[in-house]
Amino acid sequence: MKEIDFSAVPSPSYVVDERLLVKNLELLNSVQERTGAHILLAQKGFSMHALYPLVGKYLKGVTSSSLFEARLGYEKMGKEVHAYAPAYLDSEFDELMKYSDHLVFNSFDQWNRYKEKVQSAPKHISCGIRVNPEYSEIEIPLYDPCYNNSRLGVTLDNFRPEELDGIEGLHFHTMCEQNSDTLERTIKVVDEKFGPYLKGMKWLNFGGGHHITRPDYDVETLVRCILYMKEKYNVQIYLEPGEAIALNTGYLVATVLDVVKNGMEIAILDTSAECHMPDVLAMPYRPNIIGAGQPNEYEHTYRLGGLTCLAGDIIGDYSFKQPLKAGDRLVFLDMAHYTMVKNHMFNGVNLPSIVSYNDEEGVKVIRTFGYEDYSGRLS
Secondary structure: OOOOOHHHOOOOEEEEEHHHHHHHHHHHHHHHHHHOOEEEEEOOOOOOHHHHHHHHOOOOEEEEOOHHHHHHHHHHOOOEEEEEOOOOOHHHHHHHHHHOOEEEEOOHHHHHHHHHHHHOOOOOOEEEEEEOOOOOOOOOHHHOOOOOOOOOOEOHHHOOHHHOOOEEEEEOOOOOOEOHHHHHHHHHHHHHHHHHHHOOOOEEEOOOOEOOOOOOOOHHHHHHHHHHHHHHHOOEEEEOOOHHHHOOOEEEEEEEEEEEEOOOEEEEEOOOHHHHOOHHHHOOOOOOEOOOEOOOOOOEEEEEEOOOOOOOOEEEEEEEOOOOOOOOEEEEEOOOOOOOOOOOOHHHOOOOEEEEEEOOOEEEEEEOOOHHHHHOOOO
């Protein structure tokens, strides 16, 4: 595979390699072909809509958690649009229905509030209830939809089977960056608790958090889980991973601006953990860099910091074979998902350009940003 010339892209910039994206999409499509499941792009993880036509060649549509996401998927991909939110806004609901093929409600009160509107809509919208099986294997509460007192989904104690008239499916989302062994254990709990209510339903949505395109992911167990529930209840199965679509397909290219010393050498970059890769601080995690190692693995160790005034705008400590100097370029790995969708302009720091690459067209700068993008969201 031809290497991307990262010196040819703006700095900073997100660069998505379409060849790697297609590799992920082909794997996901193979699961669809083997099982009949429909896999949807969860836009909360990856919303680079310039590539939606490519994604739409393989996947069945999108999932959205807001009016704007639903509209984006409707306009830019034009396939199935599924929507779920912890609560819907009265002022947006009529427009949301225009874009949506599926609507999942977080509570029976929400379902009853909007039931008449949905059923009188000019098109059929399939409606479902999100359930909380009160089982998950996520260690960080921030990412655990089933954590104590979670606001997401209906628990068995609060389930109202007498109010299911008009409901065609159930939805659960209990996973985050996990393998299919976790799904297999989760399915057993969902089946035991909510299986009786799946009889006569049309679909079951397994939610997201499936790390299907990770090298060590057990696809066979996923296929087995899908077929088990599909055949037992005669339902259409949906999955809605966001991260798996764009996993390991993108880069963040940055440049060293200065090197300062305070107990150790500190390189200041033209990017920012706070602004451009906020999950580095929120998860937290340490992204890999091409050619760099762990602290002290190579001869020259640096702390890499962003250019905001936030004291904790630190990406991490890395070592390099050669000393860093102003003008050097660094390339961070796995920067396609949960970057563009979460970045912001704190301190007035500009956003990275958005770039894609394929062998036919080479580097394509899709979008650059400027002052108007900053001022336009303020007042």
